[in-house]
Amino acid sequence: MHVVVNAATSADGKLSTRRREQIKISGADDFARVDRVRADSDAVLVGVGTVLADDPHLTVDDADYRDERQSDGREPHPARVVADSRARTPTDARILDDAATTYVLVSESAPADRVSALEKTGGTVVTAGDTRVSFPEAFAELEARGIDRLMVEGGGEVIFSLFEDELVDELSVYVGSVVLGGRDAPTLADGDGFVESFPTLDLRDVERIDDGVLLTYDVV
Ligand SMILES: NC(=O)C1=CN([C@@H]2O[C@H](COP(=O)(O)OP(=O)(O)OC[C@H]3O[C@@H](n4cnc5c(N)ncnc54)[C@H](O)[C@@H]3O)[C@@H](O)[C@H]2O)C=CC1
Ligand SMILES: Nc1nc(O)c(N)c(N[C@@H]2O[C@H](COP(=O)(O)O)[C@@H](O)[C@H]2O)n1
Numbered sequence: 001m002h003v004v005v006n007a008a009t010s011a012d013g014k015l016s017t018r019r020r021e022q023i024k025i026s027g028a029d030d031f032a033r034v035d036r037v038r039a040d041s042d043a044v045l046v047g048v049g050t051v052l053a054d055d056p057h058l059t060v061d062d063a064d065y066r067d068e069r070q071s072d073g074r075e076p077h078p079a080r081v082v083a084d085s086r087a088r089t090p091t092d093a094r095i096l097d098d099a100a101t102t103y104v105l106v107s108e109s110a111p112a113d114r115v116s117a118l119e120k121t122g123g124t125v126v127t128a129g130d131t132r133v134s135f136p137e138a139f140a141e142l143e144a145r146g147i148d149r150l151m152v153e154g155g156g157e158v159i160f161s162l163f164e165d166e167l168v169d170e171l172s173v174y175v176g177s178v179v180l181g182g183r184d185a186p187t188l189a190d191g192d193g194f195v196e197s198f199p200t201l202d203l204r205d206v207e208r209i210d211d212g213v214l215l216t217y218d219v220v
Contacts, residue, residue, distance in 0.1 A: 001143045001148055002148065003139075003168050004041070004152065004169065004170045004171075004172065005171045005172070006037055006153060006172045006173075007172075007174070007188055008030065008212075009175055009188050010025060010175075011179055012180060012181060013187050014182065014186065015187060016053070016155075016180070016186050017180050018183075018185045020049075020053045020186060022053060026210070026212070027176075028210065030209045030212065030214065032062075033209065034153075035061050036065065038059075038060050038151060039060045039062070040151075042148055042150065043078050043103070043142065043150050044078050044079075044152075045083065045152045045153070046058065046083075046153050046154055047082070047158035048082055048083065048088050048089055049158075049186075050153070050154050051082050053155070056153070057099070058095060058153070059077045059099050077100035079101040080095050080101070080103070082103075083105045083135070084106055084110075085107040085110065085131065085133050086106070086107070086109060087110035087111060087114035087115050087117075088114070089118060091117050091121045096121045096123050103123070103124050103142065103145075104123040104125050105138045106118075106126070106127055106128075107128070107130060107131055107133055108129065108130050108131070126141050126142070136167065139167065152168075155186055155190075156188060156189055156190035157190050157191055159188060159190075160189040160190050160191030160193070161191055163194075163219075170217065171216075172217075173214070174212055174214050175215065176212040199220075200219070201217035202219075202220050203216075203217055
């Protein structure tokens, strides 16, 4: 599976403010680029922290891209995936509507009543890992279901875990011209942090978009 991480940060590396509310860092041209990356993907993944904070829909906005996908024999939207160890996704979350297939990755520790509530709303539950979602295991299952190209939109906890598991192939960071600050504000890669064996990136491209900069890296 080819895994592409895409996120927008402030100039000081934050994904959002200390209140963890959704904040627009990208401008119109960058959101249009993100829509293209979604349209080119088989699935788009976020963590449940992002679902609880942003209630994202994760669908393709541009009708031409949806038509293009359908003329290639694909669904109009990529599948949506939420990493949700304890099945905390609200049943009325936008990610669970019937616009696209939604996979909910849970761990063995997820309460059975929450799992069945998510299944009743139409979510396809994939169990991988004891107390936390095991991405290597879950991704093998997604691959078996035809997901070869996965876009990851965040947040910081999930992005860190994917680097830790050495599952990231490409990283695109849009750096907006704003400072958010806050020691508790989420950053691009949170988790426990690395103290050695840091992931190494190969800078492939630098592009000015809107009033910010898009940095595109291959993971070495
Ligand atoms: N600017 C941007 O591009 C984006 C910003 N955000 C912001 O990021 C914040 C949310 O990020 P986070 O709080 O870091 O949450 P997150 O979206 O990374 O979700 C973390 C949760 O995922 C679950 N999870 C399951 N398996 C896991 C694993 N193996 N490793 C790590 N987590 C796992 C856990 O329940 C964990 O609490 C919000 O403020 C949101 O607005 C989110 C996405 C993109
Ligand atoms: N690329 C990008 N730029 C920003 O400024 C952002 N705030 C985000 N956030 C991500 O976009 C998701 C919203 O998706 P929908 O529009 O609801 O489909 C949000 O959940 C973050 O993953 N991204």
